[in-house]
Amino acid sequence: MTPRIPPERFRALFDPRGVLVAGVSAHPGKFGFVALHNILTQGFPGPVYGTNLEGGEVLGVPMLRSPDDLPPDAVVDLVFVCTPAAANPDLLRACARRGITAAFLTSAGYGEAGERGRAAEAELVALADELGILLAGPNGQGVVSTPARLCAQIVAPYPPPGGIGIVSQSGNFVSSFQNLARACGVGVSRAVSAGNAAAVSVPDFLEYYGADPETRVALAYVEGVGEGRAFFERVKAVAATQPVVLLKGGTTAGGQRAAASHTGALASDDRVFDGMCRQAGVTRADTVDDAFEAAATFATQPLPRGPRVAVVTTAGGWGVVTADAITRSELELLVLPDDLRAAIDERLPPRWSRNNPIDLAGGETRDTVPEVLELAARHPDVDAVVYLGIGIQSNEARLMREGQFWGDPGLERIVAYHERQDARFATAAAEVSAATGKPVLTATELAVADPTNAGPRTVQSTGRLCYPSSYRAVRALEHLWQRARFCQSRGLA
Amino acid sequence: MGRTLAEHESLALLRERGVPVVEEAVVDTPDAAAAAARSLGTPVVVKLTGPGVAHKTERGLVRLGLRSPAEAESAAAELLAAARPDDGPVRLVVAPMVRGARELIAGAHTDPQFGPCVMVGIGGILAEVVADVAVRLAPLDERDAHDMLDDLRAAAILGPVRGDPPVDRDRVAAVLLALSALIVEHPEVVSIDINPLVVVDGAPLAVDALVELRP
CATH class of the missing domain: 3.30.470.20 (ATP-grasp fold, B domain)
Structure with a gap:
């Protein structure tokens, strides 16, 4: 299925050579200031220009009256529009004269603003079409593209680079997902707030992400999907090439009333919507955390080939609740194969669990954790590994470092050892996953409770997500397995 | 609200499309209902059917577990008597009792x-x-x-x-x-x-x- 909008038309939006901010303000509280500020501070390498009616300089950028005043040799692909709706038709015409082929509009007063706004929006779309300008928004919060170091948005933050492509019908969800990306280190390729989606809608962006070599997984927030059948066909085509994670707002009567007043989305039968997602191979998330963590897992872990999970833990209780979570899910708690049990027997005193979860029960020595992770992940019956217990030693190390005995003989040495060990365990989990092509997920509440702990910190430095609970690791893994099974049953790669 | 097919027409349409459908007889008289019960084998169920007949269960228009042709016959007579003018043309469906857990x-x-x-x-x-x-x-x-x-x-x-x-x-x-x-x-x-x-x-x-x- 060919994308409705050819992917090369998005180049001007996501990889512009130069950017013009229209409607720049000298007041740091105004969108027209914030947009320019964010583009400049986050290091966009290309030329940045600005227009306003007041002239002068803002943040060192000389203000032009109009795009017509751009230097003759200026190469600008994207205009970021903060001007009032009434000014935009003339602005777009002037931009087109200077070769600008993409516009992101933050301007309000369009489709969300009654009949006159809808008429203005329709005229603007027709004009952009005629001028050959790709029009994103209006009434959107901006566009982010890490390969281009572009942070053209009126909200924060700028996320780390990575493989997640975000599109949202609600601008603040772009911000939410980027906040989560920044906190856990699993990064973003492109992010865009679709705003009123007058000309370019969520499925258009999804089709682009499907074709974008920088994007490994698409993550979308939607409230309404417009013409449902077309949405289904298009999202199914994207999901055939790339994981698509969807968070749908308005799944209950209460939520649907809220969505109707927010985006005007029509109520839909959630059983139909859910079936549609499954049929399209789309990963449907339950919550914001679930959506982001599913996307982050698709972006950083290989797909499991089957449902069988081995749990490696250094504490019994954690293993038990994780066994519960796996059993409740569509994954399977692997019955420990005899040869794997025998291999682990050689490395541990007999008090270990001798079953799955593989509870080391305190019998581990310096090299046990990496060795057991390796044995488990390499076993042909194991499709995925969940590893629990990272960071315990470094947690004690923090108390030592912060206590009044810090400096006493031996403390520094043991603290360094603890932190080295946790870093080693995190690295081993990532390395054995890469070597075997199997997902290995590390979970600890220290990911949230103390992200500076050497365990979660090192997981992050390996580019992977350190899950805040084993339940959430299992949930993310279940999403991966569901997609793997869908792809296997349909002969998709 | 569109028009609905009578139950036996609905089942016939599904049968045509290859859906396994209970074997049933559509008859117009208590006599014929008794004969149908005999040939289908008892116990049977007898129902009033027609394009205008809805809410059969609530109106008591479904008689279950009829153990003999005679029981089928008297149930059929009662059902015909229970038909209302707004039910339009009505008929009787006789079907074997199907049991499944x-x-x-x-x-x-x-x-x-x-x-x-x-x-x-x-x-x-x-x-x-x-x-x-x-x-x-x-x-x-x-x-x-x-x-x-x-x-x-x-x-x-x-x-x-x-x-x-x-x-x-x-x-x-x-x-x-x-x-x-x-x-x-x-x-x-x-x-x-x-x-x-x-x-x-x-x-x-x-x-x-x-x-x-x-x-």
């Missing part, structure tokens, strides 16, 4: 946003409360039909249960594919409801159905 529901409808859809769920008199259903957009393929069965929270019901063999999933999938073809090929069909789709010896059997057409 497991009942499913299956159907198709047109969603205002996504168009024609096919549904399967756990049936029985509490089906609406249990609300365990899976939906796909039509047309669906065989893989989708099997996925729908896996989606049910009570999917375990499809396995071997209390001495009954497991449900033949391929046959249930075939019913869903038939519903898919029916609603896709016939835009005049608004909805189809098979309730119950009784599992007999592991195989699905449509015992009652309602097809609604555009006015």
Whole structure:
């Protein structure tokens, strides 16, 4: 299925050579200031220009009256529009004269603003079409593209680079997902707030992400999907090439009333919507955390080939609740194969669990954790590994470092050892996953409770997500397995 | 609200499309009902049917467990007497009592946003409360039909249960594919409801159905 909008038309939006901010303000509280500020501070390498009616300089950028005043040799692909709706038709015409082929509009007063706004929006779309300008928004919060170091948005933050492509019908969800990306280190390729989606809608962006070599997984927030059948066909085509994670707002009567007043989305039968997602191979998330963590897992872990999970833990209780979570899910708690049990027997005193979860029960020595992770992940019956217990030693190390005995003989040495060990365990989990092509997920509440702990910190430095609970690791893994099974049953790669 | 086909017309339409449907006789007199009971074998069920007859159970127009042709005959007479003028032309359906520990529901409808859809769920008199259903957009393929069965929270019901063999999933999938073809090929069909789709010896059997057409 060919994308409705050819992917090369998005180049001007996501990889512009130069950017013009229209409607720049000298007041740091105004969108027209914030947009320019964010583009400049986050290091966009290309030329940045600005227009306003007041002239002068803002943040060192000389203000032009109009795009017509751009230097003759200026190469600008994207205009970021903060001007009032009434000014935009003339602005777009002037931009087109200077070769600008993409516009992101933050301007309000369009489709969300009654009949006159809808008429203005329709005229603007027709004009952009005629001028050959790709029009994103209006009434959107901006566009982010890490390969281009572009942070053209009126909200924060700028996320780390990575493989997640975000599109949202609600601008603040772009911000939410980027906040989560920044906190856990699993990064973003492109992010865009679709705003009123007058000309370019969520499925258009999804089709682009499907074709974008920088994007490994698409993550979308939607409230309404417009013409449902077309949405289904298009999202199914994207999901055939790339994981698509969807968070749908308005799944209950209460939520649907809220969505109707927010985006005007029509109520839909959630059983139909859910079936549609499954049929399209789309990963449907339950919550914001679930959506982001599913996307982050698709972006950083290989797909499991089957449902069988081995749990490696250094504490019994954690293993038990994780066994519960796996059993409740569509994954399977692997019955420990005899040869794997025998291999682990050689490395541990007999008090270990001798079953799955593989509870080391305190019998581990310096090299046990990496060795057991390796044995488990390499076993042909194991499709995925969940590893629990990272960071315990470094947690004690923090108390030592912060206590009044810090400096006493031996403390520094043991603290360094603890932190080295946790870093080693995190690295081993990532390395054995890469070597075997199997997902290995590390979970600890220290990911949230103390992200500076050497365990979660090192997981992050390996580019992977350190899950805040084993339940959430299992949930993310279940999403991966569901997609793997869908792809296997349909002969998709 | 469109017009609905009578139960026996609905079942006939499904039979034509290859859905296994309970064997039944449509008759007009108590005598004929007794004869039908004799040839089908008792016990039987006798129901009043007609394009205008709805809410059969609530109105007492379904007589179950009739053990002899004579019982069928007197039930038929009572049902004919219970018909109201607004029921329009009525007839009698005589069908064998079908027993199965497991009942499913299956159907198709047109969603205002996504168009024609096919549904399967756990049936029985509490089906609406249990609300365990899976939906796909039509047309669906065989893989989708099997996925729908896996989606049910009570999917375990499809396995071997209390001495009954497991449900033949391929046959249930075939019913869903038939519903898919029916609603896709016939835009005049608004909805189809098979309730119950009784599992007999592991195989699905449509015992009652309602097809609604555009006015």
